[in-house]
Amino acid sequence: MDVFKSFRSPSGGETRVLDDIDLDIRRGEFFSLLGPSGCGKTTLLRILAGFEQPDAGQVIIGGQDMTGVPPHRRSVNTVFQSYALFPHLSVQDNVAFGLKMKGVPATQARHRVLQALDRVRIADFAARRPDQLSGGQRQRVALARAIVNEPQVLLLDEPLSALDLKLRKELQVELANLQESLGITFVFVTHDQEEALVMSDRMAVMNRGRVEQLGRAEDLYERPRTAFVANFLGSSNLIEGTVLGVDGIGATVQTVHGPLRTTHGHGLRTGQNVTLSVRPEKLRMERDDETEGNEIRATVDDIVYTGAENQYLLRAGGQQLVVFQLNADIGADEDFDYEEQVALYLPPDNLVVLEEA
Amino acid sequence: MIRRTHPALSVWAWVVYAFLYLPIIVLVVFSFNDSRFGATWTGFTTRWYPALFARSDVREALAHTLEIALVSTLVSTVLGTLVGLGLWRYTLRLRTALTGLLVLPIVIPDVVMGVSLLMFYSFVRSGLERLGWTFDNGFWTVLLAHVTFQISYVSLTVRSRLAGYGPELEEAARDLGATGLRSFTHVVLPLALPGVLAGALLAFTLSLDDFVVTYFTSGSGFSTLPVLIYTNVKRGVTPDINALSALLVLVTVVAIVASNALLRPRRQA
Numbered sequence: 001m002d003v004f005k006s007f008r009s010p011s012g013g014e015t016r017v018l019d020d021i022d023l024d025i026r027r028g029e030f031f032s033l034l035g036p037s038g039c040g041k042t043t044l045l046r047i048l049a050g051f052e053q054p055d056a057g058q059v060i061i062g063g064q065d066m067t068g069v070p071p072h073r074r075s076v077n078t079v080f081q082s083y084a085l086f087p088h089l090s091v092q093d094n095v096a097f098g099l100k101m102k103g104v105p106a107t108q109a110r111h112r113v114l115q116a117l118d119r120v121r122i123a124d125f126a127a128r129r130p131d132q133l134s135g136g137q138r139q140r141v142a143l144a145r146a147i148v149n150e151p152q153v154l155l156l157d158e159p160l161s162a163l164d165l166k167l168r169k170e171l172q173v174e175l176a177n178l179q180e181s182l183g184i185t186f187v188f189v190t191h192d193q194e195e196a197l198v199m200s201d202r203m204a205v206m207n208r209g210r211v212e213q214l215g216r217a218e219d220l221y222e223r224p225r226t227a228f229v230a231n232f233l234g235s236s237n238l239i240e241g242t243v244l245g246v247d248g249i250g251a252t253v254q255t256v257h258g259p260l261r262t263t264h265g266h267g268l269r270t271g272q273n274v275t276l277s278v279r280p281e282k283l284r285m286e287r288d289d290e291t292e293g294n295e296i297r298a299t300v301d302d303i304v305y306t307g308a309e310n311q312y313l314l315r316a317g318g319q320q321l322v323v324f325q326l327n328a329d330i331g332a333d334e335d336f337d338y339e340e341q342v343a344l345y346l347p348p349d350n351l352v353v354l355e356e357a
Numbered sequence: 358m359i360r361r362t363h364p365a366l367s368v369w370a371w372v373v374y375a376f377l378y379l380p381i382i383v384l385v386v387f388s389f390n391d392s393r394f395g396a397t398w399t400g401f402t403t404r405w406y407p408a409l410f411a412r413s414d415v416r417e418a419l420a421h422t423l424e425i426a427l428v429s430t431l432v433s434t435v436l437g438t439l440v441g442l443g444l445w446r447y448t449l450r451l452r453t454a455l456t457g458l459l460v461l462p463i464v465i466p467d468v469v470m471g472v473s474l475l476m477f478y479s480f481v482r483s484g485l486e487r488l489g490w491t492f493d494n495g496f497w498t499v500l501l502a503h504v505t506f507q508i509s510y511v512s513l514t515v516r517s518r519l520a521g522y523g524p525e526l527e528e529a530a531r532d533l534g535a536t537g538l539r540s541f542t543h544v545v546l547p548l549a550l551p552g553v554l555a556g557a558l559l560a561f562t563l564s565l566d567d568f569v570v571t572y573f574t575s576g577s578g579f580s581t582l583p584v585l586i587y588t589n590v591k592r593g594v595t596p597d598i599n600a601l602s603a604l605l606v607l608v609t610v611v612a613i614v615a616s617n618a619l620l621r622p623r624r625q626a
Binding site: 049050051070071072076077078080082084085086087088097098101102145149 | 522523525526528529530531532533534535536539543544547548
């Protein structure tokens, strides 16, 4: 167990910024804390760094209880959202700061600084001042300044949010590679779901100070447990209904679109109200006149062309459904028209049953 | 964007500068006038400068002025820096009100400041007399008076110097293994230092050439150069006093130029 924590409300006031957080982050993994702004992810990070203290509960890092230990005595380093580079020091001296504070001999420190600068490919700028660097370069310096200390855990607070899209994508890959080669545990805070999906081994989706769901990126995307996760991580179509019957291979749910089959029926009871979630890219539109099993009739309301895919907004049973279809061939006749009647197939394997909120 | 200024505007600017600085230039010029009295130029001399330092009252006032200026600057720089750092670092509920309180000694008329300090000292004195203690107005009362207005200038310069930096710099230092003290000495202080020095220079010149507050709080038998100049000029303007004033102007200008140089933002690449 690398990091464990459970506590309530660091604010002490009426509002609980964090509530009942119980996280177990594994040694050497790339872990993301994903959530909208104000969900408490940054507060959680600050508690790990030691800038804030939990009102109750424990923070255990590398098997040692770190609750109440000040930041400078933790083997944890932070990459700040604003980078927080020291403006009066050169790039080199910024990176050397941590080693200097720990009393690492100067010659050894210089060697490690150069190595760290090399790792993030910024060695050419060692003599510059932070204000002579671009945003992406500052980001690299902030990273070097943290990893040079070889911490047990590296905390990253939305480090890519200030960069433009192209650079962000580039650095996402670099960061993931860096983490792999260093073997340091990364805890990465972001509100960007794509970023979290691309980089993390595992992630926790947070909402209103609670962890909604924890798991591998793939699991969270394919099997969201709550409506919040289903919609925050990508987009989802939610269909409400009542369980008609449960059998060995799944369940049948009565919805406004008629009975729908799902293979995710474990633990359901007949008569129970449930919400089904299905990803837009997992729905299939067809031109059949007749509807068979798990097919519903729908009308095309709107079409959004986004390049790689077409996004169809469909109307069915008084509900709006979204379908993403890959734009595979130029001018293919799979393209549908406005107001066209279609048959929409909802694969039973992809109809996920959400927990009642 | 470079815009050419209208010629009339440049002329007007020169008129304004002349209005502001001609009296001082005249004063400096006449400190080299080889005539005992009056405003007629009779020839160039530098004799008033050595003559000045031959006067024991001038030497004494100079000593007082420098003592007050140095000690008050030291005290107000330390206190003002702490106030400036506090205003920068903490989100205080009454931050706006506190800043307003700091600006008050700057905008309040000197006369009011002088009178209020005079009243304050006599109030304290009457209280202490009841306990059997007493004190005269002099070095200590002037010193305290100067510190009261200097603190404002120092704290505001320090705060404005740090305005662009967030508290995360201190957190970054702590994160990298610095104790509270070391994050102060290695990060906060180096960043604030130009502001601290500029504030100190400002405080020094303010003390050096303060007349009104000093006049009210110095009592008899203790004078600084500005007070000495005033009492002398009452008996007529003499060239040695011109020389003394010219020296004061010189020291003040040097300190202000240095202070501004320190506060100038570093050029971005």
